[in-house]
Amino acid sequence: MQTIPELVADAPAFAPLAPEHRDQIAGCARNRVFQDGAMILREGEPADTFHVIRTGAVALETHVPRRGAVIVETLHDGDLLGWSWLVSPYRVAFDGRAVGTVHTIEFDGACLRGKCDADPGLGYDLLKLVAAVMLERLQGTRMRLLDLYGKGLG
Amino acid sequence: MQATTGSDARVIDPSAIDALIGALRDRGYSVVGPVVRSQSIVYAEIESSAELPRGWRDEQEGGTFRLVRRDDGALFGHNVGHDSLKRFLFPPRVPVWHGRGEDPLEPDQDHPRYAFLGVRSCDLHAVAIQDRVFMGSHYVERDYAARRDDAFFVAVQCGQAGGTCFCTSMGTGPRAEGGFDLALTELLDGQHRFLVEVGSERGAEVLAALPSRVAGDRDGDLAREATERAAASMGRTLDTTDIRDLLMGNLEHPRWDDVASRCLSCTNCTLVCPTCFCHTVEDRTDLAGQETDRDRVWDSCFSLDHSYIHGGSVRGTGRSRYRQWMTHKLATWIDQFGTSGCVGCGRCITWCPVAIDITEETAAIRATDMRHADDS
Amino acid sequence: MASAVAATADGPSLLPVPFRVAGTRQDTHDTWTLTLEPRAGPPLPVFAPGQFAMLYAYGAGEVPISLSGGGSDRTLVHTVRAVGTITARLCALAEGDTLGVRGPYGTPWPLAAAAGRDVIVVAGGIGLAPVRPVIRELVEHRDRYGRVTVLYGGRAPEELLYGDEVAAWAARGDVVIETIVDAADAGWRGRVGLVTKLVPLVDADPANAIAMMCGPEPMMRFTAAALGDRGIGPESVWVSLERSMKCGVGHCGHCQLGPLFVCKDGPVVRHDVAAPLMAVRGL
Numbered sequence: 001m002q003t004i005p006e007l008v009a010d011a012p013a014f015a016p017l018a019p020e021h022r023d024q025i026a027g028c029a030r031n032r033v034f035q036d037g038a039m040i041l042r043e044g045e046p047a048d049t050f051h052v053i054r055t056g057a058v059a060l061e062t063h064v065p066r067r068g069a070v071i072v073e074t075l076h077d078g079d080l081l082g083w084s085w086l087v088s089p090y091r092v093a094f095d096g097r098a099v100g101t102v103h104t105i106e107f108d109g110a111c112l113r114g115k116c117d118a119d120p121g122l123g124y125d126l127l128k129l130v131a132a133v134m135l136e137r138l139q140g141t142r143m144r145l146l147d148l149y150g151k152g153l154g
Numbered sequence: 155m156q157a158t159t160g161s162d163a164r165v166i167d168p169s170a171i172d173a174l175i176g177a178l179r180d181r182g183y184s185v186v187g188p189v190v191r192s193q194s195i196v197y198a199e200i201e202s203s204a205e206l207p208r209g210w211r212d213e214q215e216g217g218t219f220r221l222v223r224r225d226d227g228a229l230f231g232h233n234v235g236h237d238s239l240k241r242f243l244f245p246p247r248v249p250v251w252h253g254r255g256e257d258p259l260e261p262d263q264d265h266p267r268y269a270f271l272g273v274r275s276c277d278l279h280a281v282a283i284q285d286r287v288f289m290g291s292h293y294v295e296r297d298y299a300a301r302r303d304d305a306f307f308v309a310v311q312c313g314q315a316g317g318t319c320f321c322t323s324m325g326t327g328p329r330a331e332g333g334f335d336l337a338l339t340e341l342l343d344g345q346h347r348f349l350v351e352v353g354s355e356r357g358a359e360v361l362a363a364l365p366s367r368v369a370g371d372r373d374g375d376l377a378r379e380a381t382e383r384a385a386a387s388m389g390r391t392l393d394t395t396d397i398r399d400l401l402m403g404n405l406e407h408p409r410w411d412d413v414a415s416r417c418l419s420c421t422n423c424t425l426v427c428p429t430c431f432c433h434t435v436e437d438r439t440d441l442a443g444q445e446t447d448r449d450r451v452w453d454s455c456f457s458l459d460h461s462y463i464h465g466g467s468v469r470g471t472g473r474s475r476y477r478q479w480m481t482h483k484l485a486t487w488i489d490q491f492g493t494s495g496c497v498g499c500g501r502c503i504t505w506c507p508v509a510i511d512i513t514e515e516t517a518a519i520r521a522t523d524m525r526h527a528d529d530s
Numbered sequence: 531m532a533s534a535v536a537a538t539a540d541g542p543s544l545l546p547v548p549f550r551v552a553g554t555r556q557d558t559h560d561t562w563t564l565t566l567e568p569r570a571g572p573p574l575p576v577f578a579p580g581q582f583a584m585l586y587a588y589g590a591g592e593v594p595i596s597l598s599g600g601g602s603d604r605t606l607v608h609t610v611r612a613v614g615t616i617t618a619r620l621c622a623l624a625e626g627d628t629l630g631v632r633g634p635y636g637t638p639w640p641l642a643a644a645a646g647r648d649v650i651v652v653a654g655g656i657g658l659a660p661v662r663p664v665i666r667e668l669v670e671h672r673d674r675y676g677r678v679t680v681l682y683g684g685r686a687p688e689e690l691l692y693g694d695e696v697a698a699w700a701a702r703g704d705v706v707i708e709t710i711v712d713a714a715d716a717g718w719r720g721r722v723g724l725v726t727k728l729v730p731l732v733d734a735d736p737a738n739a740i741a742m743m744c745g746p747e748p749m750m751r752f753t754a755a756a757l758g759d760r761g762i763g764p765e766s767v768w769v770s771l772e773r774s775m776k777c778g779v780g781h782c783g784h785c786q787l788g789p790l791f792v793c794k795d796g797p798v799v800r801h802d803v804a805a806p807l808m809a810v811r812g813l
Contacts (some may be wrong), residue, residue, distance in 0.1 A: 057719075057721075059716070059718075059722065060722075061716055067715065068715060068716060069715065069716035070713055070714070070715060070716070071713060071714045071715070071716060071718055071722045072713060072722065073722050073723050074720070074721045074722040074723060076721070097716075099719050100719070139724075140723055140724035140726065140727060141724075143724050143726075143748065143749070143752060144712040144713070144723075144724055146748065147685070147712070148654065148655070148745075148746035148748055148749055149654060149655035149656075149683075149684060149685035149689065149712065149745075149746065150685060151464070151465070151560070151611075151613055250544075251545055253588075256548050256569075256588070256628040281533075282533070285533040287781065288781060289533065289541075291779075291780060291794070292541065292542070293541050293542060293544065293779035293780065293781065294541030295781050296541070296544070299541075302533060303533075305531070306531065307531045333531060334531055335531045353531060354531050356531070357531075402788070405810050405813065406810070431781070431782075431783060432782060432783035432784065433776070433777075433781070433782050433783070434776050434782065434784070435591075435592070435776050435777070435782075437586075437589060437590060437591040437592070438589070439588065439589025439590075443588065443589050446588050446589045453776075453782070453783070453784070455783065460774070460784060461773070461774050461784070462774055463772060463773065463774050464613035464614055464617075465613070468773065468774070468812065468813075469812050469813075470812060471812055473812070474811070474812030474813070477812075477813075478786070478813070481788075482786065486786070486788055486789035489789035490789055490791070
């Protein structure tokens with residue numbers, strides 16, 4: 001059974017961080033397990049946490065009247081889940097539902113923000129890491145907006 | 155068979171032109187020659203030399219065509235009008251097949267044997283170019299091949315160039331060196347006659363049926379002068395140096411926007427161009443859905459429809475369509491068929507209502523070649 | 531004067547050959563798969579994966595449709611999406627109806643070149659249809675190829691094709707099949723996102739890999755870029771292009787993309803050739 005610092009050190013998501021930064025953030029982390037269907041994050045709630053998925057899948061979804069819940073993205077092994085903890089007003093945008101059993105490393109948002117404020121170097125590196133993830137997801141989302149598989153131009 | 159000049163060439167009088175037409179008709183050909191129609195020169199089926207444009211020449215410039223009288227009674231003293239041989243070899247509309255019910259469909263193959271009289275070197279080259287398009291690969295355009303297979307060509311060596319001609323730039327004239335059965339050079343030094351070159355055995359056989367005499371030195375000299383006169387009087391030039399890479403390396407050149415602001419997408423250039431081959435098919439059925447037929451119909455890359463696939467057209471702007479036409483004609487045609495698609499006949503310049511000139515467009519791009527934009 | 535080009539009135543016939551609809555199956559709300567058998571007469575040449583036929587709906591017209599199955603035993607299978615008049619007519623055909631077929635035309639997928647290599651197949655939307663014969667070949671002769679990964683992106687779960695067959699491939703255990711949709715209702719337990727998200731899941735040796743892609747052009751562009759980031763360069767990636775076609779044999783001029791006639795120099799084209807052409811807007 002790995003310790004939290006070992007899990008954080010091994011997570012591919014944190015590879016860009018320097019070892020001492022990984023140790024710093026490990027102090028805000030704990031192990032979590034979620035069962036199938038559990039709501040890891042809920043839309044509208046305070047964004048207290050973010051997760052790195054160790055194993056399993058998480059569906060990001062939102063409720064559309066008449067359609068029901070619509071999944072806008074699924075996240076999988078190694079993915080970051082949640083970044084609303086980084087930006088005021090720190091509110092979760094989408095529901096995050098466990099699909100099957102999900103193991104995560106959960107980070108306390110306030111703890112992390114505190115460490116970033118105290119060590120801007122850590123804050124900058126963490127921000128760059130999250131920005132890279134956001135960029136990739138934004139591009140993917142914009143491409144899906146084109147509805148290329150639809151009957152129109154594609 | 156090499157064209158014969160000098161001591162093997164013959165001379166015929168103007169009166170022999172009717173004998174020539176007669177001899178071709180006797181051999182089962184429908185003779186097609188230039189005639190004046192609608193203030194232009196068109197190709198039409200003729201039965202006598204009286205129908206030829208005797209005493210006419212043309213004045214051509216960008217967006218301008220005028221027929222003007224000559225005072226020497228020349229039969230072929232003009233250049234080319236808006237028509238070309240594709241009207242007969244690759245007609246604007248031909249039936250492809252007709253079917254009844256779900257039975258196997260049968261091709262219609264009904265066409266006359268044509269003898270073309272008065273064909274210029276540029277147009278002969280255009281025929282050779284369309285040969286490569288329609289017959290040069292595994293799939294043969296059968297209607298074209300059938301019309302083409304039996305065609306007889308009597309070329310005319312130009313004695314003057316037209317106002318928009320640039321065959322010398324394209325290596326397609328002014329002299330036809332081959333691709334004909336017979337070639338005539340009209341000599342007009344007061345003794346109106348024609349030097350005749352033989353280009354094939356069929357041509358020799360037809361010539362033997364006409365009254366002719368051996369050509370003399372004077373005849374050969376006059377013929378050479380006619381060619382030199384034509385070569386020296388070209389209305390346009392096109393620098394073809396590295397033209398394929400020049401155009402394909404300048405696909406985002408601002409000149410395309412400039413020409414697009416003038417181009418009306420009227421498709422005239424593609425209609426008059428002797429090598430343009432784009433076509434579409436029209437499928438029809440009777441009301442009961444029992445009889446179906448398909449026609450092959452001329453099309454143009456300038457139409458929005460041309461590049462339409464479900465949802466929209468790939469070339470949605472006039473800019474991209476003009477660029478397609480010109481880069482295809484002068485550049486990618488070389489990749490596809492090994493030669494330029496342009497024979498320098500000048501028709502696209504003459505018949506463009508806004509006088510767009512591909513020689514000018516090419517020169518403009520060459521002058522500000524964006525491939526060397528960093529070299530200054 | 532005879533042409534200097536080999537002038538004959540011969541060459542393969544360009545008349546549609548009547549075929550009978552032996553079976554039809556509705557795949558999604560706008561997509562049907564037709565199984566065709568020749569009515570009479572000599573068989574057409576064998577269709578290779580990647581090639582297409584011009585399918586003729588009597589009296590309406592022809593459309594180019596890639597082979598999505600059959601091809602070597604006189605049976606042709608084509609998956610058609612109803613996006614216009616002619617395709618709607620084809621989709622409405624019933625068992626026993628007749629349609630016309632011309633083909634095979636076009637360049638095939640480079641299966642011979644894939645032997646001994648890790649193979650990645652990427653399909654977007656109906657793009658799974660033209661690569662299905664490839665996947666079947668990879669599966670049927672599994673030992674000829676290295677690691678096999680199939681990435682399939684679709685609009686929504688209900689628009690995915692060949693569900694049973696895809697599941698059967700996945701169940702084999704010797705090929706990796708990853709499916710992803712743009713969006714889904716909550717009952718979907720698979721992936722949601724862009725197909726490029728699946729590229730990191732590809733298990734292949736970049737020095738010995740070959741990729742074959744079919745889907746909307748932007749999808750192919752972005753996926754090729756993602757493959758490039760993995761070290762699988764454009765000389766190892768093949769795409770299937772689509773353009774307006776009337777004749778299918780390089781005579782009518784409609785399908786041109788730069789110097790290429792998509793009907794005879796394609797539709798399967800190597801990406802180092804296709805990419806610079808696809809990059810020019812409105813070419």
